[in-house]
Amino acid sequence: MLEVKDLGYRYEKAEHALYEHVNLQFEKGKMYSIIGASGSGKTTFLSLIAGLDKPTTGEILFDSEPLSKIGLTNYRNQKVSIVFQAYNLLPYMTVMQNIQTAMEITGSTVKDKKDYILKMLDKVGIAEELANKNIKLLSGGQQQRIAIVRSMCCDRDLIVADEPTGNLDEETTKEIISLFKDLAHNENKCVIIVTHEKELSDQCDISLELKNRAFHRIK
Numbered sequence: 444m445l446e447v448k449d450l451g452y453r454y455e456k457a458e459h460a461l462y463e464h465v466n467l468q469f470e471k472g473k474m475y476s477i478i479g480a481s482g483s484g485k486t487t488f489l490s491l492i493a494g495l496d497k498p499t500t501g502e503i504l505f506d507s508e509p510l511s512k513i514g515l516t517n518y519r520n521q522k523v524s525i526v527f528q529a530y531n532l533l534p535y536m537t538v539m540q541n542i543q544t545a546m547e548i549t550g551s552t553v554k555d556k557k558d559y560i561l562k563m564l565d566k567v568g569i570a571e572e573l574a575n576k577n578i579k580l581l582s583g584g585q586q587q588r589i590a591i592v593r594s595m596c597c598d599r600d601l602i603v604a605d606e607p608t609g610n611l612d613e614e615t616t617k618e619i620i621s622l623f624k625d626l627a628h629n630e631n632k633c634v635i636i637v638t639h640e641k642e643l644s645d646q647c648d649i650s651l652e653l654k655n656r657a658f659h660r661i662k
């Protein structure tokens with residue numbers, strides 16, 4: 444579903460490229476982890492496959508079509524769901540409004556959105572009374588869970604997440620892992636997660652390590 448072809452990336456003014464000639468394929472129904480030392484370029488890679496930035500060389504294809512042809516804005520609005528730490532949550536809106544707005548922008552066909560959102564929030568342990576609170580009143584961990592629920596509600600084939608369990612307690616981490624697993628295995632999504640956490644990486648179907656400017660399959 445997602446194909447990375449001969450990809451290279453170099454930040455302007457950086458001495459070296461972060462990586463070159465990367466070739467990878469990601470399929471629906473699988474959960475992938477990307478691990479690697481701090482600064483190895485994991486977040487940058489997610490930004491590229493999420494259509495937030497363009498590769499310096501090579502290309503990325505979604506269902507055989509290059510992102511450059513789909514258009515990055517189109518791609519982000521229609522194909523991919525991004526769970527970066529509290530990425531793009533709107534601080535002046537409530538939890539409910541944040542998720543509902545995202546569903547509307549992405550053309551969700553769910554009829555009773557409020558009811559649906561409350562059910563999804565319940566799955567990650569967010570009670571109804573929090574749903575009507577402003578985002579900025581929530582803790583970092585709660586905001587992270589909202590960002591995940593928003594990605595689940597938007598029904599995209601590709602979900603990319605950066606350290607989604609980074610600031611959560613052990614029990615919530617388990618819950619979040621099982622939500623991502625469910626999305627991959629029961630809803631046939633392609634889930635790609637950058638993580639430092641072994642527990643999360645171990646649960647993935649395929650693990651890639653970014654080391655010495657190349658990706659190595661370790662599971």
Ligand SMILES: Nc1ncnc2c1ncn2[C@@H]1O[C@H](COP(=O)(O)OP(=O)(O)OP(=O)(O)O)[C@@H](O)[C@H]1O
Nearest residue numbers: 454455457461479480481482483484485486487488
């Ligand atoms: N906008 C930028 N301009 C120049 N260099 C950058 C920029 N953003 C990141 N870098 C550098 O690129 C390298 C890769 O950064 P990236 O955030 O992708 O790594 P990472 O593996 O996700 O790290 P971490 O695990 O610490 O989050 C780092 O050396 C970083 O300093």
